[in-house]
Amino acid sequence: MVEMETSLGIEQLHTYWACQCEPGSAAPLPQDVVKTLLAGLQLNVLETLRYLHHQRPSYAQFEAWVWERHGGELKEAALNRLRRALAGEAVGAEVGDLDRVEGLSADDLAHWDEHGYVILRNAISPEAAESTETAIYDFLGMDRDDPESWYRQSLGHSIWVPLLRHPTLVANRRAPRIHKAHAQLWGREDLWVTVDQVGFNPPERDNWRFPGPHLHWDATLAEPHCFELQGILYLADVAEDQGAFSCVPGFHRTLKQWLKSVPEGVTVHAHAARTLTMTPIAAKRGDMIIWHHLLPHGSSPNRAQRPRVVQYMSLRPTRFAYTEEWKS
Ligand SMILES: O=C(O)CCC(=O)C(=O)O
Known part of the structure; x- marks a missing residue:
């Protein structure tokens, strides 16, 4: 010992x-x-x-x-x-009293129930989003307005950027609206925010093709299927063809049934890639997309003119139900 x-x-x-x-x-x-x-x-x-x-x-x-x-x-x-x-004691929200913070509306919550994702508008202010976007360009040594610079830095062939603790990222993790929306979806306020990296998905060109992530789950597909949330914060406007976050809306409701339809000898992922179509989700600077982790999801090729710049984060309560067995 x-x-x-x-x-x-x-x-x-x-x-x-x-x-x-x-x-x-x-x-x-x-x-x-x-x-x-x-x-x-x-x-x-x-x-x-x-x-x-x-x-x-x-x-x-x-x-x-x-x-x-x-x-x-x-x-x-x-x-x-x-x-x-x-130690098992009840704790409140990390960012203080959420009672007066505006969260998801009744329409947002109805959208959530049906589609398994929701766009939290103005999760952070456009100004805060722009400062974070600038911090990411600075970290990468790129110029927002010089397309040549977007391909100079070698991050490997990936859209992930290992910037974790810039003060703007830290501040965004404490945005009251983000905590409120997650508290509404989890039904509790004792939430903890992940320290995740950021993302830079530039327009495709001959020597830079979208590397993924393609359609996948970050959740075990073993039963029981539990509840968890994932999130992406857009730091500048993202159009549908601009490398938008994509998912199969509503799939959290049909996953269990769909798994029964996977043919013998075919992997779940191969069947998913062949039969499921993702919808790209456009949103504005400062908006956050929150999705149920049972939705198959991924990013998408950027066929527009400007990079997609994002911050990832998930919020979870202190203790929650999960399934031990990993099945993909
Ligand atoms: O960057 C994206 O749009 C997708 C993110 C993703 O696949 C993930 O967080 O698991």
Whole structure:
């Protein structure tokens, strides 16, 4: 058994570290607790796993690394909220009282029920969206108005951009309207925001073809099918042909039945690619699309004139139902 010395005072973080760095020394945490732990400490899942597996740090080194991610600015109040939530206490919204925040309308909620996605208009202000868009161009060393610059930087052949903690990204994660809309959909306010990367999907040209993501699920298809949300924030207007987020609306209601129609010997993904058609979702600068994780979804080729620039984020409560078995 590994001794726990801690300055953050979060027992589950020690367990998480032990499971990654000294396998077999501790019983794994439930998946929802891991997600809450990492989101509550504002850690990105991939960067954390990479650090633990490549560096094999001591627990003290791991805690020091967690502090460094935030320039030492992990606030005691935020840590306390996380400690209390992980101990099973009720906690409120991260961004304070949501009662007077305008969220999704009755029409939005009806759209959600039918289609499994909703556009949260003005999730952040157009000004905030534009500053984030600028931060992403700066990070990439590109000029918004110089198409040649959009293809200069090598990100590998990918639309993902590993920018995680620019102050504008951090501020967007705290947007009250985003927390309110997710609280309405989850039916609770004890939500934790993921620290996800951003996206840059430039117009296709001869030496740059859309690399995906094509139609996929980020959810297990094993039953029971549980509820979870995913989200994308448009940082500039996106037209349908501009690399828009795409999904199969309403599929959360028919997935179970559809799975029965997959022919013997054919994979679910091959059958989906052959038989399902995604709808591209246009929206404005500052709008957020929130979708049910059972909707097959992906991005799409950009056949317009300007790049699509986005920030990804998901909000989840402290504890939630999930299915252990992974089936794709
Ligand atoms: O970037 C997009 O439009 C799609 C994002 C996506 O596929 C995902 O977040 O899983």
